[in-house]
Amino acid sequence: MALITRIEKVQVVHHGPPEDCTLLMNKDLSTPFSVAMHIGELLMTRSVVALVNGEPWDMHKPFTEDCELQFLHFKDDQPDIPNQVFWRSCSFILGSILERAFKEEIHVELCSFPRPNG
Structure with a gap:
């Protein structure tokens, strides 16, 4: 019984289409x-x-x-944040592909301004 813990709930207030609503979700388990x-x-x-x-x-x-x-999605009136997420993800994928393709032959380093924090 000591290993079975109680799942805590968090209140998530959704703003936006199709309607505003409030949901009780599981803390540290539920996601957007x-x-x-x-x-x-x-x-x-x-x-x-x-x-x-x-x-x-x-x-x-x-x-x-x-x-x-x-x-947020790409067809929002202001899609700045989704576009940043898209391009950042693409740069990581491209860097990984290049690093694996060239192995030891060519040094690949992710360069960006400002420096990535992830």
């Missing part, structure tokens, strides 16, 4: 993707990144506290 699954399939399939308390948040990163949530 989980919330999108509860709300609707279109939101689940087109969302690129979430804003949790105003900060960009990976769609599969678990919630750690009560929060406000908004989903």
Whole structure:
């Protein structure tokens, strides 16, 4: 019984289409993707990144506290954050491919300004 812990709940307030709503989700388990699954399939399939308390948040990163949530996609009026996520992901993928393709022959280093923090 000591190994079985109680799952804590967090309150997630969703702002945006199709409607504003509040959901109780599992702390450290539920993600923005989980919330999108509860709300609707279109939101689940087109969302690129979430804003949790105003900060960009990976769609599969678990919630750690009560929060406000908004989903972003490429057809938003201001798609700046989804575009940044897309290009950053592309640069990491391209760097990994180049590093594996050239192995020891050519040194590959990710260069960007400002420096990546991840």
